[in-house]
Amino acid sequence: MIQKREFAAVILAAGKGTRMKSDLHKVLHPIAGRPMLHHLMASVESLEPARKVVVVGAGREQLEAALGDTARTCLQDPQLGTAHAVQQAESELDGFGGDVLILYGDVPFVREATMRAMLDRLHAEDAPRVVVLGFEPADPLAYGRVIADAEGRIGKMVEFKDASEAERGCGLCNSGLMAARASDLFGLLRRVGNDNTQGEYYLPDIVNIAIGDGDACAVVTTDAPGEVAGINSRAELAAAEAQWQSFRREEAMAEGVTLKAPETVFFSYDTQLGRDVVVEPNVVFGPGVTVADRAHIKSFSHIEGASIGEGAQAGPFARLRPGTVMKKDSFVGNFVEMKAAVLGEGAKASHLTYLGDAEVGARANIGAGTITCNYDGYFKHRTVVGEGAFIGSNSALIAPVSIGRDAIVAAGSAVSGDVADGDLRMVRGEQIVKPGWADRFHDAMKKKKAAAKKGG
Numbered sequence: 001m002i003q004k005r006e007f008a009a010v011i012l013a014a015g016k017g018t019r020m021k022s023d024l025h026k027v028l029h030p031i032a033g034r035p036m037l038h039h040l041m042a043s044v045e046s047l048e049p050a051r052k053v054v055v056v057g058a059g060r061e062q063l064e065a066a067l068g069d070t071a072r073t074c075l076q077d078p079q080l081g082t083a084h085a086v087q088q089a090e091s092e093l094d095g096f097g098g099d100v101l102i103l104y105g106d107v108p109f110v111r112e113a114t115m116r117a118m119l120d121r122l123h124a125e126d127a128p129r130v131v132v133l134g135f136e137p138a139d140p141l142a143y144g145r146v147i148a149d150a151e152g153r154i155g156k157m158v159e160f161k162d163a164s165e166a167e168r169g170c171g172l173c174n175s176g177l178m179a180a181r182a183s184d185l186f187g188l189l190r191r192v193g194n195d196n197t198q199g200e201y202y203l204p205d206i207v208n209i210a211i212g213d214g215d216a217c218a219v220v221t222t223d224a225p226g227e228v229a230g231i232n233s234r235a236e237l238a239a240a241e242a243q244w245q246s247f248r249r250e251e252a253m254a255e256g257v258t259l260k261a262p263e264t265v266f267f268s269y270d271t272q273l274g275r276d277v278v279v280e281p282n283v284v285f286g287p288g289v290t291v292a293d294r295a296h297i298k299s300f301s302h303i304e305g306a307s308i309g310e311g312a313q314a315g316p317f318a319r320l321r322p323g324t325v326m327k328k329d330s331f332v333g334n335f336v337e338m339k340a341a342v343l344g345e346g347a348k349a350s351h352l353t354y355l356g357d358a359e360v361g362a363r364a365n366i367g368a369g370t371i372t373c374n375y376d377g378y379f380k381h382r383t384v385v386g387e388g389a390f391i392g393s394n395s396a397l398i399a400p401v402s403i404g405r406d407a408i409v410a411a412g413s414a415v416s417g418d419v420a421d422g423d424l425r426m427v428r429g430e431q432i433v434k435p436g437w438a439d440r441f442h443d444a445m446k447k448k449k450a451a452a453k454k455g456g
Helices: 036-045 060-067 082-087 112-121 182-190 205-212 234-254 437-455
Strands: 007-013 051-056 072-075 099-104 130-135 145-148 154-158 173-181 217-221 306-308 324-326 331-343 348-360 371-373 383-385 396-398 401-403
Touching: 007 036, 007 082, 036 051, 036 060, 036 099, 036 112, 051 060, 060 072, 082 182, 099 112, 099 182, 112 130, 112 173, 112 217, 130 145, 130 205, 145 217, 154 205, 154 217, 173 182, 173 205, 182 205, 205 217, 396 401
Parallel strands: 007 051, 007 099, 051 072, 130 217, 306 324, 324 331, 331 348, 348 371, 348 383, 371 396, 383 401
Antiparallel strands: 099 173, 130 173, 145 154, 145 173
16 A cells, blocks of 8 residues: 655646637636636645645736635746746745645646656655656657656656657657655756756756766656647647547446437536436536436537436426526426526426526426516516416516416416415406408408509
8 A cells, every 4th residue: 555645736827828819817718617727726636735836927816816725826927947937836835845746737637646656656666856747649749758768767858859860769758747855856946057049947857967966767657648738729728628528428428328429418527417317419518517317408408507307308409507406307398498496396397488586396387488587677586386386378477476386377477476376367468359350451451552553
């Protein structure tokens, strides 16, 4: 059993992200409804770090607002390279004697197991001073290379532009992520120079400095190169979204969910699906959705902030907004919108209905075209529909209003007062019939039109 050791996470997020062409900080752009930085933070949190430090620069205010009190921040200004960025965290780690894991805010998919492997490698028998996370992409392109032996001991770190042909033939690339003991890290960083074309202090140089001292450094290689993909542009953001969605779809199906057309279903980072759930094509889940066992989500539905009960059905073309609760075996059909509303067990709203700020009792039936008129221009008001009630088509329930148990509201009614249990409420204007009026009207208009044509 590997002993649990104290560690700190240093996350670099000072870059300007100019390729994103956005007023929003690069690492706050969302993937599956969650900022990419928070994807990474969630993985880090699962390892229970002693400290978390985010190095900020451009867009500092945005990052500090997004982080709140979940992490400490330190400022890199000016921005003189990755080694310089990590150095800025030294004061926040004053007195800390554990390990330091160095991560990047725009590399959001690093797995818990990978981070743990890096930290564990620090305490292997050869006790490397620095551990590097390597990866082997299908096309190494211009990534820096990690020259290592079969046991993962690094002989050299080399940038692509400085590599020999033989070194460029090495497929093991540097992800930029590293781990080191705090007692080693900042001493090595102080020895990094900036004698290069960019005049910057590069983090990989600490590996070559340690090797030059005669100390061991090691590489841990991920078997999933996608987890170290960086995001620097809108195109890369879209690719990251596609990567995340593909993984989540596979995971959902492995857990017993039927996806009729997986590539058309989009999940949020926190979507929860039960067993034997069926999701038809072109369904979008926003944040905060839970779907219980055997529920059925039909095509072209958009769901966020909603709880869908066991055996319930929604759609097609359903719009379930935050605060929606569909209880067991309830049913929402096409072109029904719900917001802050509860649909009781076995209740139905089959089509063309808006239920806002409402509570609908078990087995109630909401007819087509029913609207809960919940907003008076200043305040929201609540509608309550009792168990077993029947609301006729094209009814307007003008909140605040309560419809009793087993009550009936006749089709076309505009109800502004409470309806007692078992009552019928019919609110319609008097129907007036004028025999033959339509025939006389048509005859007169036809003659008028004929005369107009003759005169023209």
